[in-house]
Amino acid sequence: NSTEKDHNEGLYKGLKTFTMKPGDKFATIMVPNSTLEALLADPETPDANKIPIFSLSLLNPAYDMYFGQLAKIDEIGNAFVFEDMLLDADSDRDYNDLIVQITGVSVYAPTLDNPELGFSYDWRMVENPVIPHIIVSEPDPETLWMTVTLKSPADIIVYDPAGRYIGKNGGTIPGATFEFDKNGHQIVSLPAVEWTESGYYRIVLQGINGGGLYHLELKGFKGKTEISSQETPFTIEPHQTLVTFVSAEDFLDFGTVEFDAPTAPLSFEETSLLFDFDADGDTDDADIAKISAIWNSCVGDEKYDQFYDLDGDGCITVMDIMQVTTNITPDQSGEDSE
Incomplete structure (x- = not known):
């Protein structure tokens, strides 16, 4: 909502995965202006702004009044929005407070275009940085994309040629995802970007947990077909930043994901930089x-x-x-x- 001071703000938090069996059902809960931990510590809080809001209307106060705390955005698939103010408590009904996408399930919720919601401001009609992240479809057979997998002990942040990034704390690259696999490896998936000039993906590694040996693996895909890969072991020290680069031009033109051994970031005078955390x-x-x-x-x-x-x-x-x-x-x- 453009009338709010923090409109169109907030980092994309990446992909989260859950295991479910066929037939499983679930609901969601949102705690506005607080956390679940704080609510558990003070479940009788008198603060109306911190009352939990449920996707199941029966669990909300005066449930017959709570049709539509959750709404579906029909035109972009399984994407949903929460209204963070109880609908009988002077809600602004802007439905842009929490936006999520849930894949692999069927969700039953009214759409934003349902007149009973009283949708007050159609933010879908203005530029919004959230939309590129939740428009997700099966990759086209000709679509180029790549994965960057880091097999501990380090954290990974990937920057695209435009300076946008993705890592464990979220990011700003449209369509990119970050996740941990079952082995604790960090995986970044990146769509190909159209870049009119030569540029590079900057892969930044940050040493944690005592440092040691790690493996960096890159794979390039065309649709679902792997067309290029490289995996190389390296060592990293605690608190050390290392960086390597992948040519965006080579990736776009040939689908190759070759990279050199990660090294410490260098200054303009080619001296090592200890605390260049973003390796720029x-x-x-x-x-x-x-x-x-x-x-x-x-x-x-x-x-x-x-x-x-x-x-x-x-x-x-x-x-x-x-x-x-x-x-x-x-x-x-x-x-x-x-």
Whole structure:
């Protein structure tokens, strides 16, 4: 809703998978402005803005009034939207608060075009970054795409030639997915991008869990047919960033996914960079922002990320951030910094 300050915001969180048997049934629950953990700790909360909302109307208060907390977006397949305000509590009925896609199941819900919903603002008619992620179909036999699989002990982030990314914390590449397989391996699936100039997919690896030997595997596909692959073992140290590149031009033209051995990011002067977390060639404000965003988090906290705990004391503190700020890459523009 364009009237909300955070409209069209939020990261795509990637693909989540669940195992179900034929005939299984399920429902959903959303806790607005809070979490399930907080609700369990205080189930009698008097805050009306934190009352859980269920896809089954019978479980909502005054259930006969709750037709349509969940609605279906007919024109883009099994995609659904939640209204995060109870419909008898001055709801804005914008139906864009939580958007999910569920595949492999049949879902029974009213559509957004059902007049009984009182849909107040048709956000489908304006540009919306969510839509490219939930328009998913079987790959065309001629469609090029690739997978990047990292077999621990590291995390992976992939950037496309336009600078968009995908990783364990979500991302911005339309159509890309991130998941863990049953062995704990991290897998990124990427659609081919139309890129008018030569460019590269940047594959960034971040050492965790003591580092050690890992395997990086790339596969290129045309439709469902594998046409190219490469798997190579490497080693990585804790808190170390390594990077390698795949030519977007070669991928688009030939379907090849060849890559060189991952190395430490290099500066303009070709010196190794310790804290270039996004491996873009310098340690800058973007890298400081990454570690600062989880400042004051410790082991057990949702935000805590072992990779950024540079001194290994179990918390992200100012001491970790200072290691990055004192290693900022000097300005290469030739202009004096102020």
